[in-house]
Structure formats: C-alpha cells, structure tokens
Amino acid sequence: MERFEDEALVLSTVDYGEADRLVTLLTRDHGKLTAFAAGARKSKRRFAGALEPYMRLRVQLVETRVSTVRLDSADIVGGYYAAREDLPLIARALYAVELCRELTREHEPQPELFALLEAYLHKLDAKEAGPTSLLAFELDALAQAGLMPRFDSCALCGGPPGERPRFDQAHGGTVCESCSGRARDAVNVPAELLSGLRAIQEGARTPLSADLRARARAVLNVFISHHLGRRLKSVDFMAQVGLD
Numbered sequence: 001m002e003r004f005e006d007e008a009l010v011l012s013t014v015d016y017g018e019a020d021r022l023v024t025l026l027t028r029d030h031g032k033l034t035a036f037a038a039g040a041r042k043s044k045r046r047f048a049g050a051l052e053p054y055m056r057l058r059v060q061l062v063e064t065r066v067s068t069v070r071l072d073s074a075d076i077v078g079g080y081y082a083a084r085e086d087l088p089l090i091a092r093a094l095y096a097v098e099l100c101r102e103l104t105r106e107h108e109p110q111p112e113l114f115a116l117l118e119a120y121l122h123k124l125d126a127k128e129a130g131p132t133s134l135l136a137f138e139l140d141a142l143a144q145a146g147l148m149p150r151f152d153s154c155a156l157c158g159g160p161p162g163e164r165p166r167f168d169q170a171h172g173g174t175v176c177e178s179c180s181g182r183a184r185d186a187v188n189v190p191a192e193l194l195s196g197l198r199a200i201q202e203g204a205r206t207p208l209s210a211d212l213r214a215r216a217r218a219v220l221n222v223f224i225s226h227h228l229g230r231r232l233k234s235v236d237f238m239a240q241v242g243l244d
C-alpha cells in the first residue's frame with residue numbers, strides 16, 4: 001500500500017465506533033479524501049486536536065484497498081483559531097467547507113479549490129472577511145466546479161438581461177423577459193442584484209447592502225441546491241443565528 005504526504009484542510013469529521021474518527025479532507029494534490037483515523041479519540045497525543053473542521057494540516061496517508069485512506073499522522077500547520085471565536089466567522093467557515101465538500105468528488109485533484117479555500121480561511125482568521133466575501137468565495141468555488149451562474153446575459157438567448165430580468169437555476173442563471181416563457185421556475189430579480197453579483201464575479205470588493213445580500217443568498221441557495229440535489233446544512237445554521 002502506497003504511503004504519501006499532502007497538505008490538507010479538514011472539511012468535516014464523524015466519530016466512528018468506540019475510538020475512531022472518519023475525517024473528510026480536501027488535500028492539495030489528491031483532492032477530497034475520506035481518511036480513517038484509528039484511535040483518534042483515544043490517543044490525545046497522536047492527533048492532538050488536529051482532526052477538527054477547517055484545520056490546516058500536513059498529513060501522512062496510506063492507500064487502502066477501498067476508496068477510504070488511512071491517516072497515519074497529522075501535524076497542524078494552521079488552526080484559524082480567531083475564526084473559531086466569532087459566530088459570524090464560524091458560520092462563514094462552516095458554509096465554505098461544506099460547499100467545497102459537496103462540490104468535489106473523491107480522488108479528483110482540485111488544487112485551485114484548495115488554494116481558494118485556504119485563502120478564504122486565512123481571511124476569516126484575519127477578520128478581513130465580511131458577509132460579501134462569502135458570496136465572492138462561493139461564486140469562485142462554483143466557477144471552479146464548472147457551475148458558474150450567469151448574471152451578465154440571458155442564459156437562453158445570450159441577449160441582455162433587460163429591464164425585468166429573471167433568474168432560473170435550471171438554466172444556469174439570468175433569463176431575459178422574452179425567454180421567460182421557456183423558464184417556468186424563473187423568479188423575478190432586481191437588475192441591481194445581477195449587476196452586483198456580476199461585479200463580485202469580476203473581482204470587485206465593494207460590499208453589497210444587507211437587502212441585496214439577502215436576495216443574493218436566496219438566489220444562490222436555490223441555484224446550489226438545484227445543482228447538488230440538496231440544501232447545504234450550514235445554510236440553516238446561518239439562518240438560525242440570523243447571519244450571512
């Protein structure tokens with residue numbers, strides 16, 4: 001069985017049996033992996049607090065006969081501890097890692113997504129990531145996954161979105177008024193929302209107003225759950241604590 005080293009971000013963990021833990025990692029070179037950490041909850045010394053969501057680790061892994069890998073050791077490179085103390089930052093970090101977990105398939109290298117998530121967790125830890133930053137992160141992550149929603153032109157005819165644009169998750173984004181008959185599930189969206197999201201896609205760092213952020217969240221929740229086939233759990237957490 002081959003042994004290898006990699007850089008990893010912990011996406012999620014689940015306790016297994018009496019003493020073990022299954023850890024979902026986004027590694028830099030090997031993509032998403034489910035790693036079995038034997039005795040992780042018994043031996044405090046061996047993994048010493050490393051196997052927690054959004055830890056940044058240097059890991060030693062061993063291939064097995066099944067798709068799960070074995071985690072031999074994990075050294076903490078970064079803990080993003082500041083981002084663990086503040087509820088809005090926790091909510092954004094949980095959302096970011098859950099989105100990455102759901103957008104990826106195991107054993108498919110995604111070095112750009114790894115770099116994107118690492119940079120975002122860094123930003124959260126430095127307390128430089130406000131609510132608009134989460135929208136920017138998710139639009140980048142969706143683009144990496146080949147699911148970039150279209151805000152600049154009609155997804156059906158390619159024409160301008162017009163004065164009364166609609167958004168249709170199944171067709172991948174904006175639909176103009178004359179095409180809206182072909183997009184049954186499309187909902188009305190303000191033109192201002194589309195231009196705001198388009199600017200974020202292009203790298204603008206201008207914060208959106210709370211009202212536009214709430215509308216953006218609603219549109220992206222529908223888009224993401226349509227493409228993933230389920231709603232992200234951390235969305236409910238954000239809604240419960242009243243954060244974005």
Ligand SMILES: [Zn+2]
Pocket residue numbers: 154155156157158159175176177178179
């Ligand atoms: Zn159209």
